Amino acid sequence: MDSNGQYTAKSAYLAQLQANDGDIQEWWDSTLKPLKGKHRRSVAAVIMYTTWNIWKERNRRIFDSNSMTAVQLVHLIQNDILLRRTACGTPFIREDPIVS
Template identity: 50%
Template sequence: MQVWSNGLVKNPERGVDIETWWRSSLQLLPKDQRRHVAALLMYTAWNIWKERNRIVFEKKTMTAPLVFNCILEEMGLRQAALRALNAT
C-alpha cells in the first residue's frame, strides 16, 4: 500500500495493532490529505473484506491485482461523485 499510495500510507510496523496504525496514518496529515488517506484505507479494508467473503461464501477467489483494481475502481467512482457534487 505504501508504494501505490505514493508514500501517503506507510506500512505498519511489526507488532502495532491496526487501530493504532490507522490513527497514526491520519493523525498528522492536513485535512484534505487526511480525507484522501482515510478513503484509501477504507476502500482497501472494504475490498479485502469483500474478497474474504467471496472466498468463504462463494468458494471463488480473485488475484491480488484484481482486488487492487476493484479498490482503484471504487476510488474512481468516489472521485467522480465528489466532482459531480462540487459541480452543482
C-alpha cells in the same frame, strides 16, 4: 526468518505480529496524524476502500468459493476509488500512484 534462515510467508507474518504491539486505533491515529485536511481525509478514504474490498474478497473466497487474482482486486479497489472521486471529487492523493 525460519529455522533454516529463509524468509517465508509464515515467518514474515510471525515477525509482523511480534513487531505490532499496538492496536488498530493506534495504527490509524499514527498513520493519519501527520496528514492535514483534505489529504488526511483522502488517505483515510483510500485505506477504507482498500480494507473494505479485501474483506469482501475474503468473504467471496469463504462463502462463495470464488476468488479474484490480486491484480483483479487492485483494479476493483481503483475502480471504487475512481467512482467515488467522480461522484464527490475525492479522495485525491497527491501524485496518486495507485489510482490513475
